[in-house]
Amino acid sequence: DIQMTQSPSSLTASVGDRVTITCRASQTISKYLNWYQLKSGKAPKLLIFAASSLQDGVPSRFSGSGSDTDFTLAISSLQPEDSAIYYCQQSYSTPFTFGPGTKVDVK
Amino acid sequence: EVQLVESGGGLVQPGGSLRLSCAASGFTISSYWMHWVRQVPGKGLVWVARLNSDGSITTYADSVKGRFTISRDNAKNTLYLQMNGLRAEDTAVYFCVRDYGYGGNPYWFFDLWGRGTLVTVSS
DSSP states (O other), rough: OEEEEEEESSSOOOTTEEEEEEESSSOOOTTOOOEEOTTTSSOOEEEETOOOOOOOOOOOOOOEEEEEEEEEESSSSOOOOOOOEEEEEEEESSSSBBBOOEEHHHH | OOOEEOOOEEETTTOOOEEEEEESSSGGGSSSSSEEEOOOTTTTTEEEEOTTTSSEEEETTEEEEEEEEEEETTTEEEEEEESOOGEEEEEOOEEEEEESSSSSOOOSSSSOOOOOOOEEOOO
C-alpha cells in the first residue's frame, strides 16, 4: 500500500495569512494526488484534484502543486471559513489511501 | 439538489451485521463508480470499497474483504454496504462517495460525499 504523510499535523494562522500543507507519498504517484476539506457535521469537499486542478466552485485562494512524491496545498489568504481538517489522497492505486490530516485553525 | 444521504448506522454487537444505504438525488448513480469511505472518530479517512456503474466489478480494502459487500440498485438510485462479522475496529462514520468520473470512466477521487452515518460496534 502507498503510505501518505502530511505536515504539519496542525497549524494556527491569522486571517489573510498564506499557509501551506505538505503531503508526501511513500512511492511515486505522478500527479494522482487530491485534496479534501472536512468540517465537522458537513459533507467533505473536494478542493484540488490531479495535484493542481481546482475543483469547480472552490475559491481561487486554494492551490495545489507537486508531482511524484511531494505535494503542497496552499491557501493564499486564509479566511475564517477555512478552519477545517485537510486531507490528501492518492488515486494512483488501490487501496486509495489518505494522509493523516492537517488541522487548520484561524485565529 | 445533488446530494448523497446515508442511513442505517447504529449500535451493533461484535459479530453482528448491518446494512448501510445511500440515497442519491439530483443525479443518476448508474453513470458513476461509487465508493464507501470511513473515518474512525478523531482519526483519518480510510477507503473501504468501490463498485462500478453496473454493479459487476467490486474492490475492497483488505480489512473488510470477505465481510463487507458493496452493491447498488440503480432503479432506486441507491448504494448499499452490507457489513457482516462486525468488529470493534469497524466503528466509524461511513461516507458514501461518488467518483469524479462520469459515464463509467473513473478517476479514483471523490467529488461528492454524504454527511456520513455512524456505526458503533460494541457489546
